[in-house]
Amino acid sequence: MNDTGPVTILQANDLRKAYGRIQAVDGLSFAVQKGECFGLLGPNGAGKTTTIQMLYGYTPRDSGELRLFDLDIDRDIRTIKRRIGICQQEDSLDPDLSVRLNLVGYARYFSISRAEAARRADELLKFFALEGRADDNVRILSGGLKRRLMLARALVNRPDLLILDEPTTGLDPQSRQLLWERLAELKEQGLTILLTTHYMEEAARLCDRLVIVDHGHILVEGNPAALVRERVGHSVLEIAEPDDAVRAFLQAEQCKVEDLGKRLLVHLDDGDDLFLRLTREVRAEGCTLRPASLEDLFLKLTGRELRE
Amino acid sequence: MNWPSPSRFSFRVFRVWQRNFEIYRQNWKISFLPPLVEPMLYILAFGLGLAVMVGEIPLGERLVPYTTFIAPALVSVAIMYNSFFETTYNSFVRMYYQKTFDALLATPLNLEEIILGEILWAATKSVIAATLMGVVISLFGLFEFPGALLLVPLAVLGGLLFASIGMICTALVPGIEMFNLPIFLGITPMFLFSGTFFPLQNLPGWAQGVAQLLPLTHLVALVRGCALQLWSGWYWLSLLYLAVAVAILLPLAIALMVRRIIH
Numbered sequence: 212m213n214d215t216g217p218v219t220i221l222q223a224n225d226l227r228k229a230y231g232r233i234q235a236v237d238g239l240s241f242a243v244q245k246g247e248c249f250g251l252l253g254p255n256g257a258g259k260t261t262t263i264q265m266l267y268g269y270t271p272r273d274s275g276e277l278r279l280f281d282l283d284i285d286r287d288i289r290t291i292k293r294r295i296g297i298c299q300q301e302d303s304l305d306p307d308l309s310v311r312l313n314l315v316g317y318a319r320y321f322s323i324s325r326a327e328a329a330r331r332a333d334e335l336l337k338f339f340a341l342e343g344r345a346d347d348n349v350r351i352l353s354g355g356l357k358r359r360l361m362l363a364r365a366l367v368n369r370p371d372l373l374i375l376d377e378p379t380t381g382l383d384p385q386s387r388q389l390l391w392e393r394l395a396e397l398k399e400q401g402l403t404i405l406l407t408t409h410y411m412e413e414a415a416r417l418c419d420r421l422v423i424v425d426h427g428h429i430l431v432e433g434n435p436a437a438l439v440r441e442r443v444g445h446s447v448l449e450i451a452e453p454d455d456a457v458r459a460f461l462q463a464e465q466c467k468v469e470d471l472g473k474r475l476l477v478h479l480d481d482g483d484d485l486f487l488r489l490t491r492e493v494r495a496e497g498c499t500l501r502p503a504s505l506e507d508l509f510l511k512l513t514g515r516e517l518r519e
Numbered sequence: 520m521n522w523p524s525p526s527r528f529s530f531r532v533f534r535v536w537q538r539n540f541e542i543y544r545q546n547w548k549i550s551f552l553p554p555l556v557e558p559m560l561y562i563l564a565f566g567l568g569l570a571v572m573v574g575e576i577p578l579g580e581r582l583v584p585y586t587t588f589i590a591p592a593l594v595s596v597a598i599m600y601n602s603f604f605e606t607t608y609n610s611f612v613r614m615y616y617q618k619t620f621d622a623l624l625a626t627p628l629n630l631e632e633i634i635l636g637e638i639l640w641a642a643t644k645s646v647i648a649a650t651l652m653g654v655v656i657s658l659f660g661l662f663e664f665p666g667a668l669l670l671v672p673l674a675v676l677g678g679l680l681f682a683s684i685g686m687i688c689t690a691l692v693p694g695i696e697m698f699n700l701p702i703f704l705g706i707t708p709m710f711l712f713s714g715t716f717f718p719l720q721n722l723p724g725w726a727q728g729v730a731q732l733l734p735l736t737h738l739v740a741l742v743r744g745c746a747l748q749l750w751s752g753w754y755w756l757s758l759l760y761l762a763v764a765v766a767i768l769l770p771l772a773i774a775l776m777v778r779r780i781i782h
Binding site: 292308 | 537623624625626628782
């Protein structure tokens with residue numbers, strides 16, 4: 212490893228895990244570099260949480276190699292766990308303890324001294340705007356506050372890698388915005404982040420690189436904006452209630468059309484020329500032109516049918 | 520299922536114990552009440568109400584009043600209840616509803632340490648209860664010293680045993696309501712038929728044999744022997760029974776919990 216090249220924080224090679232006949236993780240390989248935010252995207256049941264659980268020894272792998280900080284997880288899991296912060300999907304706060312004691316108590320598991328734990332707790336409470344609630348019981352906190360506290364708790368050991376499993380699922384827009392701001396700030400401070408989500412806006416906003424996973428394997432990998440440009444195009448033309456004239460026009464133009472019955476999606480590679488001609492020459496109502504998004508890519512790759 | 524290897528354990532076991540202890544300390548005024556009040560209720564009810572009808576009970580070469588006979592059994596039952604209920608209902612709530620074990624697994628702790636910490640904590644609760652009850656009962660003049668001081672190590676041993684039994688139940692039940700099964704099939708019969716409220720000799724021969732298999736029988740015998748200073752060679756066998764049971768069931772409880780949670 213040289214000084215200028217990227218430092219690999221996490222290296223996963225060909226991870227596999229089956230539950231009975233279901234292959235939850237099916238040959239997953241990816242690497243997270245120091246200082247980046249790496250996204251693990253996929254629909255429900257894609258194997259995201261199982262993969263995260265492998266990272267802290269909760270779920271044993273059937274096969275595959277997992278290295279963090281250049282240490283083998285089977286040999287050095289304790290050292291590894293001292294250096295990672297994990298924010299699980301489900302609330303696992305201690306309901307018998309106050310907000311502050313949740314942080315101070317958790318620090319003890321990392322063998323952090325009581326004085327240092329108190330200092331860090333104060334710092335984190337402030338960072339996540341929880342100072343006013345420090346002595347409240349966790350039971351009475353709202354979902355958004357709990358999530359902030361979960362995230363604060365994951366940072367109490369000053370981790371070199373922060374692992375977030377769907378950090379904003381079920382939150383209101385205000386809480387979500389606040390969390391995103393804080394995560395962006397942490398990233399700026401140089402923290403490496405591994406994030407799972409099925410919110411495309413979240414991934415597009417936070418992730419430097421991401422993989423889209425389905426049925427336990429990777430469909431695509433790269434920078435979100437670049438992936439959208441490559442795989443979907445520049446913009447998307449949406450046409451509601453298309454009639455025959457519209458369909459004929461699009462056919463003549465040899466467009467890539469995704470037909471959803473009551474709605475047509477046309478992926479456009481450059482400019483708004485086609486959109487202008489369509490709205491001028493055929494019909495204007497129900498036609499919208501919008502930038503292509505990660506959501507377009509996600510649906511294109513993982514399909515539109517419902518999961519679970 | 521794998522037997523837990525000693526290399527899996529570190530001082531971190533104590534951190535789990537500490538977590539439970541601190542929460543207990545937050546509510547110590549309420550937690551202290553049952554072991555203080557319960558023996559008084561029993562002694563009043565049995566001592567005033569029942570003892571006069573029962574008369575004296577032959578114990579070794581002595582005749583003891585009925586209240587004296589049951590006082591050590593009350594401590595033994597408290598040792599069983601405190602640890603068994605801690606590792607069944609309370610541990611199950613922490614494991615399943617509060618996700619406490621999930622949270623701890625994300626730290627340098629491993630699951631074997633978490634479970635051992637839970638069992639040690641449950642045994643500690645038995646010791647606290649036995650000590651508090653012992654003090655109250657001693658105030659009534661029903662225990663003899665220094666023999667009664669041995670109740671503390673006996674509470675450790677009994678606490679570990681019933682905590683392990685409870686943890687085995689937790690590892691096996693599908694849901695929290697299923698704890699009723701081991702309670703009415705195991706705990707309640709033990710409460711009644713382990714030489715607690717009447718001498719085992721009153722039972723028919725076959726039932727005496729069955730009672731000898733129950734762990735509470737041996738704990739009651741030892742606690743009574745120590746608290747009333749009745750020494751007998753048989754106590755060594757009871758002690759051996761409890762020690763061997765702990766040596767087998769404690770690692771088994773950890774192994775079963777690992778099998779339940781990690782897969």
